Amino acid sequence: MSSRSPARDHAAGLWSATSRYAVVLLLLVGILVFFSITQRDFLSQANIENLLTSSSILFVVSIGMTFVVLTGGIDLSVGSLLALSGIVLSELFNGVGLPSGVAVLLTCLIAAAIGGAVNGVLIGRVGLSFFVVTLGTLSIYRGVVNIWSDTETTYIASSFVDSIAFGKLLGIAYPIWIMLVTYLVALAVLRWTYFGRDVYAVGGNITAARLSGINVAQTLIMVYAIAGLCAGIGGVIQAGRLGAASPLVGDTTPLAAAAAVLLGGTSFLGGVGGVTGTAVGVLFIGTLQNGLSIAAVSSFWQQVVTGVILIVAIAIDRIQQLPRGRFRRSRSGTPEAA
């Protein structure tokens, strides 16, 4: 929530910025403590690094998804776009023969352009439902990936692309740097630009935003371009981790990213939330999966646990926000000071 003082908000008895992800933050601390005690290797430097790097793709994509959810939408196509970005990268590098740095940059820009020009224009300018449009593009991009790649993995023999996944700067792996930079840039954009405010305004009340002179269509196009850009960055990291472009990647990404965003306290109705909550949400999911893996729990059970915790965390949050902790159905969910 941009430029709000939590203490004052608390005084008003309503949404304070941190309370929206307080539950998942506590859960994160809880499982960190739990796994540190029960699993001997959990706190090792290698495992922490592994935890963070393996969360990095979801992290970056979820940051992009946060912008979309803040406007009251969801982008189901980010996983397919992530896979498509891998293929585009391989084509630019192997096929066209561009230098790897240029190919990576171009891949990210192409992903952003696709996100803005297809999802963004259809939703923002034409006015179609975000659900219909991104469900459609989810299928379209996945189809294009399979046709173009012939469902085969192509290797990308580039030391630069490898280093994006495995290189280190100041002793810290590149994917962790990428996470950090993505987070900080997103935070700054949401907090310290008029565009960031427009995102909240469009999600909070699209009619009032339009009547106040905000360019709603342009805001939505930008938001889906950002989601596309983040999917592109995720695709590049993925290609680096595999050393190849695989048509199979990213199929669970949209749902995992949506889960992380919602866990992080961003309202799926839009207008409320932020990227800090999303960061906590992703780290929670990543830590849970890492810890359960070390504890040799199967990945299928990890899916079950993640889903249960998503629902439980949001239920706790909902109960917390009710006056006097009582269940009540209200249209707005907020008591009116009248």
Next chain:
Amino acid sequence: MPSANDTPPLLVGEGLHKRYGGVHALRGAGIAVHAGEVHALVGENGSGKSTMLKILSGQIQADAGSVSIDGRPAGFRTPLDALRSGIATVTQETTLAPDLSIAENVFLGHRMVRRGPVIDWRATRRRAFDALRRLGLEVDPALPVRRLRPDQQQMVEIARALSIDARVLILDEPTSSLTDDEVESLFLLVRSLRSEGVATIFVSHRLQEVFDLVDRVTVLRDGHTVGAAPVAELDRAKLIHLMVGRTLEELEPPPVQEREGHAALRVRGLTLQQGLHDVDLDVAPGEIVGLAGLVGAGRSELLETIFGLHRRLSGTVEVDGELTSFRSPRQAIRGGIAFVPADRKIQGLVLEMSVRENLVMASTSRLSRLRRPAARRELAVVRESFEGMRIRAHSSRVPVATLSGGNQQKVVLGKWLATAPRVLMLDEPTRGVDVGAKSEIYRLLFEAAERGVGILVSSSENPELLTLCDRILVMFRGRVAVQLVRGEATEARIAHFAGGHR
């Protein structure tokens, strides 16, 4: 007066306390309602009326205090508990399902007529038809509610409330979106319910309605009950004094000045595919022009079209002598037009965002979106609005949703004044706003006019237009029926032309 004070009251709330976070909405307020009386609950926005109604209707529970019905304590935990005790509520906001039929809406909540396990639709519709006819509305109960006019929709809500054999009917600002004729038929209905022994709790900001309709008045101020008396013992001045706690200075409109040069706003031949035909209109700088007319006469369409929301079929709009062709609110704002829309919650404010962000939203909309918001300039706007408008809020950082209706409306107005417009258009500027905030809004409009802003205000409340306007255009079916200047305009004349008479 039919209500006898020697009989015990039907519904009593005593010593009610309610806190929302830092806001102490009720501090020991009480009310006593007798069977067969119409009881007004009045007070400024933020005085605790809505909170008290919510407690009486079981939507929320008091932190302390008691509610009793028939002398027995009634611990309402849910709205259903209150309904079962015969307390029905019709709120400001519609609670109808627009795509369901009228009959389904009347009996919403599984109260349709059944034959065995299945719903007997024919009997349900017949009962709905009878219930509505009793209220003077003859419509096909199979139609979806969406097809009804707002006042007819409200009748459906009242029919639903009465279908449970209500003994207490709570009407929370039922008249705020009705025309005079519709208000009159609502009053007839309330009076006939009174003769049947139903107690009605009536909330309205229009004091004249209180004097026209009710038997007793309970006045709230800052969460306390500051007065409870038969309406016969009160007059307008006394009532306002009780509500506000001070005597309001009567507002004198500034004298009409001679005007020369360009019109601030000049409209010629404005026509829409539907709803507007060949409208001409001029607003001089510093002039306040009113738009009167029934709901649906085209007042809102006219303002919205000038603001670039509808594609016009023909006609021209000039601002300060320059021809314009706005195709979006963005362009209209750049052209110097401001528009306070009719519904502040749906069109005016982003409720989750802070007071400050809402205040600067329109005036910053033409800046580059990559810029960092200038905190100092924004704080200047905030300070000016808070001081100039007497907005009451903990701080400018709280969500605007936490403010009372009158203060929210001041935020909307402040947001548009901050754009330094040449032309200020307002649609129902004081709907649901209490007398104190209302007189402050009037003062702000007079001040803006004095600075040379041309003001065009549309309102269903004719006294409001008579107070504010130098000229009043009365609309009927998308056309300007007549223009009345100050002095020749009266409520009766406006009503005459608004009804399509010549």
